[in-house]
Amino acid sequence: MPTGLVIYYSRSGNTKQMAEVISSSMTEAGLSTSCKDVEGVNVDDLLAADAIVIGSPTYYGHMASQIGKMMDDSVSKHGKLDGKVGAAFSSSANIGGGNETTVLSIINALLIHGMVIQGDPQGDHYGPVSIGKPDDRVVSQCQRRGQRIAKLTLSLFK
Numbered sequence: 001m002p003t004g005l006v007i008y009y010s011r012s013g014n015t016k017q018m019a020e021v022i023s024s025s026m027t028e029a030g031l032s033t034s035c036k037d038v039e040g041v042n043v044d045d046l047l048a049a050d051a052i053v054i055g056s057p058t059y060y061g062h063m064a065s066q067i068g069k070m071m072d073d074s075v076s077k078h079g080k081l082d083g084k085v086g087a088a089f090s091s092s093a094n095i096g097g098g099n100e101t102t103v104l105s106i107i108n109a110l111l112i113h114g115m116v117i118q119g120d121p122q123g124d125h126y127g128p129v130s131i132g133k134p135d136d137r138v139v140s141q142c143q144r145r146g147q148r149i150a151k152l153t154l155s156l157f158k
């Protein structure tokens with residue numbers, strides 16, 4: 001049975017809240033998914049999941065160093081994540097504060113791993129983004145993204 005893994009770093013809880021909504025929505029949509037703080041992730045965990053979703057606060061328009069370290073460590077699995085589904089999300093303090101560049105910085109790394117990334121023509125195009133604490137709009141975007149990730153993953157991994 002296909003599985004998902006949502007990985008996040010969060011200092012003040014905003015990204016964590018997004019991660020939990022995405023993870024629950026993936027599971028509700030039929031893709032058994034676990035949600036882990038990056039500090040508790042071993043890169044071997046990446047091999048077990050068919051969909052890997054990564055969230056980070058926006059730090060200077062980029063992923064936090066804790067997420068960057070995991071990506072660097074993932075070089076030991078280079079080539080083994082090819083074809084898995086990937087997605088990203090971010091929380092920032094400000095509109096125009098770099099949350100979309102943060103999402104793209106994560107997606108950039110996932111593409112180098114050969115992962116399959118789906119955009120969204122209606123919702124947050126690159127991945128869910130929040131300004132501060134997630135509001136109803138953000139929760140809805142996280143639910144939508146979780147459902148879309150599950151649908152894509154279940155279609156690729158039967």
Ligand SMILES: Cc1cc2nc3c(=O)[nH]c(=O)nc-3n(C[C@H](O)[C@H](O)[C@H](O)COP(=O)(O)O)c2cc1C
Pocket residue numbers: 009010011012013014015016056057058059060061062091092093094095096097098099131132133
């Ligand atoms: C080191 C550092 C750098 C940050 N850089 C930005 C930034 O470039 N743009 C922005 O809008 N917010 C920035 N922030 C604010 C965080 O992205 C924002 O508070 C976010 O919601 C925190 O997420 P968390 O609650 O998951 O830790 C920064 C915060 C820190 C601590």
